[in-house]
Amino acid sequence: MLGGYTLLLIPGFPFIAFVLIAALLLRRGERVAPFVLIAALLGSLSLSIFSLALTEGQKSFSTALTWLQVGSVTLEVGVLIDGLSCIMMIVVCTVSLLVQIYSIGYMKGETGYGRYFAYMSLFSGAMLGLVIADNIAQTYIFWELVGICSYLLIGFWYRRPSAAAAAKKAFVVTRFGDLGFLTAILILSFQHHGLLGPHSVFGFRQLEHLVSSGAIATGAATVIALLLFSGAVGKSAQFPLHIWLPDAMEGPTPVSALIHAATMVAAGVYLVARTYFIFAAAPAALFVVAIIGMTTLFLAATMGVAENDIKRVLAYSTISQLGYMMLALGVGGYAAGVFHLTTHAFFKALLFLTAGSVIHAVHTNDMWQMGGLIRRMPITALTCLVGALALAGIFPLSGFWSKDAVLSAIWSSHLPGHQVMFVFALIGVALTAFYMFRLWFVTFAGRPRTEAAAHAHESPLVMTAPLLLLALLAAVAGGLEFRVPLTAGGIAEVVHSGTGPETASALVIAASFLLAMAGIGVAWAAYREQHISPGAFNARFPGVYHLLKNAWYLNRAWELFASRVVIAGSRLAAWFDRHIVNGMVDGVAWLAGWTANRLRTAQTGQMQFYALVFICAIIAGLIVVFGRDQTLLALVMRRP
C-alpha cells in the first residue's frame, strides 16, 4: 500500500507544475506551460481514481505530517480520503484538465499566456489541497490560497480597470466570510483545546469525536456552525455576499468555468458537507443554511432573467444552483447536495466553455449581438443545448437526477417550513429553465443580428473536444446515483452519513418536469417565435423590470453600507485611536514629565543636602532595626 504521504502528491503535482511553469516563464518557454500542467493533472487524476478504489465505498483513512508546532498547538498537513474527498478530487481534476486543454485554444496569442497557466496550476494545487485536507486549519489555509488565485485570475487582464476592480471586490467580499471561518476555527481551538490530548484539535475525525461525545454545547455548536457557514456564504456567493460573482466574469472564460462554476465556489458547499457533524448538532444553524440557500436560489434566478451578458446569466445561474445545494444540505439531504454539486460542476463548466467558444468567435458577450449561431457553430450549439437541458433538469441527463434528489430531500425533510422552501425551489426550477433557454434561443436560434455573428466560425478542435467530453459527462453523470463498477456503491454510499437520496416520489418528479417544460416553453414562445413580447411585459410591469435589471438593488445596498456604516465605523475607530490610544501613550509621556518635574526639586545640586538626606535615611533605618528587633541587635553585639 502506498504510504499515505504519496497521496500528498495529489495537490503536490500541480504545485510542482506551478514552480516549473514559473521557471519556464523566466526562460521564455511559455508554449510548454500548458502541457506541464496537463501532465500534472493527469497524475493527480490517476492518483485520485486510485484512492477512490482504495476506499471501496465506506472505508476512509487519513495520514498527516506535523508541519508546525507552537507551544501546545500543532498544525498538520494531511490527507483524508473518504467518499466526499474522492468525489471532489475527481471532479476538480477532471474539470481542470478539460479546462486547461480548452485554454490552449482560448488563450492562444494572449500576452501573459504563461502567467495564466502558472496561476491555473497554483489554483489546481490549492483546490486539491483544500478537498483532501484532513484538518480544518489546512482547509483554511488552502481556502485562502484559492481566494488569492481567484483574485489573480479575475484580474488577469489587470490593465483593464473593471477587471482590477472586480478582482478587488471578489477578494474583499469573500474576506467578510473568511473572517467568520477563522473565528470559528479559533473558537474551536481555544474552547476545546486539550480535550483531545496534546495533539491538535483541528483534525476532522477528532472534531467529529468531540461533537459526537457531546463535549460541545448546542449553543456553542450553533455559533461555530454559523461562523463556518459565513465562510461558505462568502466563497459560494450566497446571499448576501453574492455580489462579487457576476463581476468576476471579467476574467477569462475558462477561469469562470473552472473557478467560478465548478470548483472554488463549490468549496463553500464542501466545507458545510465536511463539517456537517457540527451542523447536525445545531439544528438552528441548519435552518439558517436552508433559508439562505432558498433565498439565494430564488433571488439569483430572478436576476438571471434580466441579464443580457451571456456570462452574467451563467454567473447568476451558478449562484442559484449553489443555493439549491445549500438548501439541500440545510434540510438534511447531505448526499443530494453533494450529488448536485458533482453534476453541476460538469454541466456548468460545459456551459461556460461553450459561452467562451461563442465569445471567442463573435468577440462580444452581449447575447443580443448574436443569433443564428447554430448554423455557424454546430458543435458549440449542440453541446450547449446538452448543458442547458441538464441545467433545466430534463430526463435522462445528470441534472435531472440530482435536481430531483434535492427536491425530494426538501419534500421529505423534517425542517419546519420545508413546504415553503419546496415551493420556492419549484419556482426556481421554472425560472432556471426559462432563463437558460432564453439564453440559448437568443444566442443560437433565429437570424444573426450582427455582421460578426454572421461571419462566426466554429472553434478549433482543442476547444471543441473538451466541450464534447463535458457534454458526455453532463449526460451520464446521473449514473453516479446508481451502482457504478468503479465503486462498491453508488454515490449514496460513497458519500456516507446523513440521509441518502430518497427514492423520489413520482409527484415530485412530475412537478419539476412539468415546470421545467413550462419554462422552456415560455422561453421558446418569447424568444424564438416571438409570440410573447418581452418588451410589452416590461412595459406592463416596470417595477419588476427595474428591480430585476438592477439585481434587486443589492449592489447599491452594499455600497451604501460600505460608505455609511463602514466608514462611520472607521471614523470612530480612528477617533479612538487618535485620542484614546494615542492619548494613553501621550498621557504616559506627560505623566513621566510631570513626575520628573516634581521630583526635580529634590535635585538641588547641593551636596550637603544630599548628605543630610543620607543621614536621615540612616536614622530611620536605625529606628526600624532597633525598635523592632532587640534580638537582631543582640546578634550584632554577639552576646553569649
Place this chain on the structure above:
Amino acid sequence: MTAALGQYLQSGSFWYVLAFVCCAAGALIPGLLVVTSRNILHSALWLLPCLASVAGLFLLLGAELLAAIQILVYCGGIVVLVLFAVMLTHGLGHADVRVVNQQLLWGFIGAAGLAGIVLHMLSRQMWPVGSSLAPGDVTGRLAEALLSPYVLAFEVSSIVLLVAMVGAIVIARAEPE
C-alpha cells in the same frame, strides 16, 4: 573622706581617668571649635590638638604604634596639607561673608538625632569588661598581622597612596596654556 580620696589617688585608676578626661576633652572641644570657627585658618589649626588628643586616646588604649602613626600622618601630614590648601584658595578674606549655609538647623538636628539614637542604643547594651592584662607585644603582632593575613590590604593601600598621589598631581595641575 580625705582617706578615701588619698586611697583613690594612690591607685592608678585616678591618673587613668584623668588622662582619659583630658584626652576626651582635648578631642571634643577643639573638634567643636574646628566646625564653628569663622576663620578657616583657625579651623584648620584647631584640628591639631584634636588629632593629638585622639592619639592620646590610642595610647590609653594600648595601641602605641597607632598613636605614633596618627601623629605622623594626621597631625604632620594632613593638617599641613590643609593649610596649604587654605593658603592657595584665598579663603581668608571677606570676614563678613556667611560661614554657614542654609541648612544649619536641619543639619544640627540630623547630627543630634543620630548621636541621640546611637547613644540610646549604647546605653541599652551590656558591655564586656576589659581585661587588665596588657596585650603583649602589640606592635609585633600588628606588624605580623599586616604582613601575613592582611598583606593584601597592606599592599593595596600602598597602591592607593600611589594612585592618589598621581591623581592629585594631575587634578591640581595648572591648565596648560
Place this chain on the structure above:
Amino acid sequence: MTSAPFIPIQSYLVVSVLLFAIGLVGVFTRRNAIAVLLGIELMLNAANINFVAFWRYSGGAQMEGQVFTVVIITVAAAEAAIALAIILNVYRRFRTVNVDQINLMKG
C-alpha cells in the same frame, strides 16, 4: 599601659559618637569646602577611636581592629590629598570654594 578596667568601654564609645556628630555638623553646615573636609576628618577619627576601643576591649589578641585602623588612616590621607586637589581645581574654575555656590548639577 592600659586604661582598662578603670575606664569602661562605653566612655570611649561615647567620645566616638560625640566626635562623629560634631564632624557631621561640620559637614552639613559649613560653606567652605575645606571646612567640610575638616569635618570629614573628624568623622574618620571618631571611627578610628571606635575600632581601637573594640580591639582593646575584646581581648587585644586579634589584631583586626588595629589593622583596619591603619588602613583607614592610609585611605584618609589619600582622600585628603585628592580632595584638596579637587578643591584647588574647583577654585580655579569657579573662583570660589563655597560649596553652595557650586550647584551645576541642579535639576
